[in-house]
Amino acid sequence: MKTERKPHLIKKLADMKCQRVDGPVVPGMEVATEAEHLLSEPKSEHVSVDRVLCFGKENLEKHLKMEDFFSCALDYSWRINCGGVHGQGGDDLKLEVLDGLLDEVDEVDDIQATHDLSGACEGFQLDIEFPEKFSLSDCAPHEGSNLRNLSSQSHTPGFSGSSSSAGGISESSTTTVRESNSNNGVLEKMVSCDLHHTFKSKFGCQTPVTDTICSTIEHMQSFDESDDDEKPLVSFILSTKSVKSSVEMTKGGGALLRQKRLRKPTSRYIEEFSRNSTTSGKNKRLKVGSQGDLPQVASEPQQQRGCPKKIVPKLELESDCELSASESEDDQKRSKRSKMACDRRKHQRMWTxxxxxxxxxxxxxxxxxxxxxxxxxxxxxxxxxxxxxxxxxxxxxxxxxxxxxxxxxxxxxxxxxxxxxxxxxxxxxxxxxxxxxxxxxxxxxxxxKPSDRHVPSSKQPRTTEVAPFHSHGRNSLRNKHH
DNA sequence: ATTAGGG
DNA sequence: CCCTAAT
The missing domain is CATH 1.10.246.220 (Serum Albumin; Chain A, Domain 1)
Incomplete structure (x- = not known):
């Protein structure tokens, strides 16, 4: 696995870079300023930020802050994609949550579409300013059931699956990172360039990106297990998603205007969406799969859901999607790809x-x-x-x-x-x-086999509301002889 | 379209 | 979770 991963990344990165080559690379001063600002002032001061920055520092000393910044951003992306660099349950949990939230996106689709991405983007800027208020201002058509159970649902320690698998996943993740580290010379360069460019041309708000993600995650974590309070989460999802979409747009659309970039993504998005629903109208879940498109690079080489590890988050899925996204140049290829890889498997959602x-x-x-x-x-x-x-x-x-x-x-x-x-x-x-x-x-x-010895009277007592009889006699005469 | 069962 | 067989 290790060995496979590396080439993968490089290839992807190379692709990205290629696509971007034609475009003008203008390192704006504003960007630098903002980046600097971000670096010097880890506003969200969440562990994530800290770690990311540290990580970058180690190998990027020789580079400009700008590059630092973007590299960091990338690293961060990786973290998200790979399921967390750190083995601690906290991070894993976080990621799980994030995954779950991303998953939620499909439910919010209509809403998002209605509101248009531009709105979402604005919303996401707002998020930065009023992170604590969830700033539903722009993208929250939902009735305010805002912070409902936020605390009522005490953070469940995680379910049987999470705890055991945490170790495994974290392990592999770490490996991944280490490798990317060693290749930093190459990767970093490309990454910096690409991301740099992408962000630069795509957003007027590069800085916020990272920031938003951080705060978003932060909040997500808080929401954590809340189960039917998906609504409040929506806003974050939207914001995050908008970012993703925009980035992807850059890759695919290429020559799209800056101003309209915020809205244009929608078309592509919709395209994806419709294509998907057409392809797999039957499976509602699949929708999620193809939609979830992360701009980041992924490393997990597909694990198949049958994987022994209980947690097989969407990392894979996202990676797939990302892949298809980056290759959006040839529709053929892409559709094939998405059809092939993205199609099946719904995200694994932790049961709260x-x-x-x-x-x-x-x-x-x-x-x-x-x-x-x-x-x-x-x-x-x-x-x-x-x-x-x-x-x-x-x-x-x-x-x-x-x-x-x-x-x-x-x-x-x-x-x-x-x-x-x-x-x-x-x-x-x-x-x-x-x-x-x-x-x-x-x-x-x-x-x-509890029935072997003593279970004679257990059934009879309370058959009142449980409706013990079903149309299909499956229960009574279940003999499995095909 | 639902449910059971197996992977 | 995903898929298939049986209703």
């Missing part, structure tokens, strides 16, 4: 505690087979989470809950240092258990 609870609630109300109902009533606000997802989640919950019961006292000794795979609060687990016993869930029964 709230969601789990809701799910359990729903199951309690409607019964175990009624995924669509549950989805409609309890997850209406979340476009992701298809009924199937709900079912899957339930399945997992069952498994984990049974594991809880089983491991409870037995395997405590084997708890490895980072084996905190159990963020599920007791009450929830209990409920799951109840439901599990109440509802006959065929598949879970097999491997679970």
């Amino acid at each position: 505690l709230a969601e789990v609870i809701k799910l359990v609630d729903g199951i309690a109300q409607f019964g175990v087979g009624k995924w669509t109902d549950i989805k409609r009533l309890l997850f209406a606000s979340s476009a992701y989470r298809t009924p199937v997802d709900l079912r899957d989640k339930w399945r997992n919950l069952l498994r984990s809950s049974s594991a809880h019961k089983h491991n409870r006292r037995e395997l405590q000794c084997e708890t490895k240092p980072k084996h905190a795979v159990r963020p599920l609060p007791m009450p929830v687990v209990c409920r799951i258990h109840e439901l599990a016993t109440i509802h006959p869930y065929p598949m879970a029964r097999g491997p679970k």
